[in-house]
Amino acid sequence: MILIARAGTEEAGMRLDDGAVRLFPQLSKTRVRKIIDWGGCTVAGAMVRVASRTLRAGDEIVLGVMEPERYREISYTRDELLLENADYLAVNKAAGLNCQRTPYQLKGTVEHAVALYLRSIGSQEPARVIHRLDRGTSGVMIFPKTKQAAAHISARLKEGRVEKIYWAIVAAEPESEQWEVDAPIAKVGSARYGVATPGREARTRFTVIGRGVGGFLVEARPLTGRTHQIRVHLAHCGLPIVGDSTYGGEQAPRMMLHCRAMTFTAADGGPVAAEAPLDAAFREACAGRGIPLVPAA
Known part of the structure; x- marks a missing residue:
């Protein structure tokens, strides 16, 4: 599921995670942070993986929301x-x-x-x-x-x-x-x-x-x-x-x-x-x- 919203004057100056919770109240802050960490968030068309990123009025925020069980850490040695x-x-x-x-x-x-x-x-x-x-x-x-x-x-x-x-x-x-x-x-x-x-x-x-x-x-x-x-x-x-x-x-x-x-x-x-x-x-x-x-x- 893809969620899209645009930051307004109320969200300007807020941290990305705080602003996203305000714009997408159906998501918890923990869930938003996980989406950001896993590369499922773009701001103004660019992927952002830093939850503390400061928002500006007019920034388009896109969150890709997937099932919690799909989150799986993998690495190769x-x-x-x-x-x-x-x-x-x-x-x-x-x-x-x-x-x-x-x-x-x-x-x-x-x-x-x-x-x-x-x-x-x-x-x-x-x-x-x-x-x-x-x-x-x-x-x-x-x-x-x-x-x-x-x-x-x-x-x-x-x-x-x-x-x-x-x-x-x-x-x-x-x-x-x-x-x-x-x-x-x-x-x-x-x-x-x-x-x-x-x-x-x-x-x-x-x-x-x-x-x-x-x-x-x-x-x-x-x-x-x-x-x-x-x-x-x-x-x-x-x-x-x-x-x-x-x-x-x-x-x-x-x-x-x-x-x-x-x-x-x-x-x-x-x-x-x-x-x-x-x-x-x-x-x-x-x-x-x-x-x-x-x-x-």
Whole structure:
């Protein structure tokens, strides 16, 4: 929820937190301070994270209000990285985290945590988000450490030369062990996409890699990069992902979609590869449905 108000003469000279409470009486001062601290406040179009900022008459204040349970501190240490070299680092994004800042938050996003890590190693480079995972998806995210590395991986992504492997749990039995979906995707709602014409070209290859008594583990290799592509293509096949309520999946603690691996060739010709382990919720979902996992998982 976005709240917008303009400071008047009554709020001029007040602290930002005091003025915000006056303008948004439905929020407590503690809640306002948390929103400011987490990067969910702008004043006159600029993000402000200092509650004592003095207001001026006419300042437009925008607060992004999210559910209290969404506030979650995250950070990365060198030992937690999936990959780090001179040009790239990779992290295992947890399900439930936003990849990048939103009108609701900066702090608590993967982008912010990576930016803090870069500063901790003496780098002044920003955390450049060059590919995204949905909030409910876990797995590999690769960040370039330089402007040149960002240009290189961005070009590889645009050319379809970054191999991405996802794992998904579905409840229904696929009709084939391997298949490919070539079906255009278009936006069909405020936060929904679907197979539709006209739409953007979208192709995904699927392979069943695990069978259980109550579900199936499917490997997905997207050959294009459309929003919600794997989710939409599986739902189009009558195989909505477990936990994906947007597209008809069975209820679960999280959406069971995981970016298992990403691989591409660096500018110097060497390989860049990262592989992310499964979290406890994904493993438990497989175990609960009798789906065996290979030892390397």
